[in-house]
Amino acid sequence: MIIYNSSYLKQFTAQVFIKMGCPEDQAWIAADCLNQADLRGVDSHGVARLSGYIRLWELKRLNATPQMSILHETPSTAVLDGDKGLGLVTAPHAMRIAIEKAKIAGTGWVAVQNSNHYGIAGYHAMMALEHDMIGISMTNASPLVAPTFSKSRFLGTNPIAVAFPALHQPPLVIDMATTTVANGKLEVLQRKGMDAPLGWTQDKDGNPTTDAYSLKKGGSMLPLGGDRDHGGHKGYCLGAMVDIFSAVLSGANYGPWVPPFVSFLEPPANQVGNGIGHFLGAIRVDAFRPALEFKENMDKWIHTFRNAEPSDGQEKVLIPGDPERELTAERIKNGIPLHEQVVDDLKKLGESFGIEFEDKFEDRK
């Protein structure tokens, strides 16, 4: 692992996106989105993914200068055509539309089609917070997850994020894949040579397995809950819900037709929509009750749950968003660790654009 300064990584990322042709403001938003993933500990969705976006752009599957347009709208809804843009750009744009609609109609809901991978779901949801709004964000993703009782990879990890503003307490931020675990946790086990717990994945025939490499052998991830006895059918329901909101409502591809993020896989034939889809929502809290009242009660909720009695052997009870916030503070201070192969990848990427990716951590705050 090599430690890098967070703002250095963000600056490098923005420069790469600018060289790719992104308008400067969009490049910085996209860079911020990847940077927040690194700060929050979702390392798979941070700068490590930068070269993946570039490869899609090289294949013309991603458009650096999208002409985004609203296909249809009502006072509280809109459908946005992302024009094959970065999801890191189309989703924040959609969220801004949702926020503007919520100012007038109380809530705003924007479905996005013709988009690409949008980074971490929580980034977009959290945009609502400064407006005293609840933010909601979901997206479908490349199919790796099998429906209950099936061995077909038909769903993505399809995350859901919801961000609630509070008063003196930090906001409560939920940001979760609708699978038992994210792929990144399997990779950690692979590096350590360890088995996975039952309930994370299944083999290519749909049998339970503890093989941390099962996904690479044609197996599939399991929806949150794992097997049927442990409520896996509910995780399947959640993944299905995200797929439908993100893609059937927007006119994007759903289920097995969702185009893959990795550039070495071709998008499936006979597409049923355009690109991948997202669904963003903004709810003005004072469309329900005075914002101060809501936020005071959020503080009380958070205080109460943080003071729930720990189980034997546990130290404390967490609030959704606590671990990410603690890690963010730590990484702003001490830097972001990158695997050597990520560093090599970024160096090559920099070279191809004539931008130096420096060897070592330097404090550029």
Add this chain to the structure above:
Amino acid sequence: MIIYNSSYLKQFTAQVFIKMGCPEDQAWIAADCLNQADLRGVDSHGVARLSGYIRLWELKRLNATPQMSILHETPSTAVLDGDKGLGLVTAPHAMRIAIEKAKIAGTGWVAVQNSNHYGIAGYHAMMALEHDMIGISMTNASPLVAPTFSKSRFLGTNPIAVAFPALHQPPLVIDMATTTVANGKLEVLQRKGMDAPLGWTQDKDGNPTTDAYSLKKGGSMLPLGGDRDHGGHKGYCLGAMVDIFSAVLSGANYGPWVPPFVSFLEPPANQVGNGIGHFLGAIRVDAFRPALEFKENMDKWIHTFRNAEPSDGQEKVLIPGDPERELTAERIKNGIPLHEQVVDDLKKLGESFGIEFEDKFEDRK
């Protein structure tokens, strides 16, 4: 088990609610809601629960003639004061308001405070279907579930329901508690003298247990996923989300302050809101894309997933809502089985209101 005709049970239920003082139209809606639970196989939320509502009414914790009022509204939102009414009545009323708002604003969202148990979440969500709308329904409930790492019972089973209309296919209906299993499944194991799988509950100290009686011994239910390794913190997030939408947004009680359904437990002191809370939403699909287009794609989604390849040893892959729909058809035809103790309870209830609950199944269709 004694088999009863579904429409006989519904008629009996409506008569009881009328005797309790409900306006006739409200009594029939409430009866329909309980009846649909029985038909869909959620036996714990059907006629078996009828006397529970009556006991709350006897204690004046439930109002048979609520004067429901809108406390605040915007084009796409409202807060409804349920005036201590049956949730079986306040939630359908709120859903009708949401549907009317969606007709004009594209979506409608109604938070309900000062309400009581609302039956099955799916009933209210499905009300949107005939309007070519997506229906959403959630509620908080008596605290039985512990946050991750805690032994405090701070959340209810807090269900989420979402109903999506389709064209030739039946609608896709998700209706799920945000726990690994519902309490009813523990009761089944208790009757059979069997242990529960790990991940369903924990003991009073927060340790994993297979004791099917653990809840009755001061233990708690686990959020969907079970322990931390299996994503239980995500189930905790979902339960928290439902609690906040239902109660912090509406002004109802949340977390440990949610009043219990059972009449022998007093509501907690120092209430933080009014009654329990619900959150209902209606999304007009043609606020996003033409309804026909959406429904054709829903058909394709459903067809695709129903034809996913079954795992070894499995026969077919289900679509959310399939099992409930199949059971409904079967129970309309063959009747609804009731435990003898439920039958005794209903007989006594009937006697106290001067309504005979008949001994045997009779076809009154």
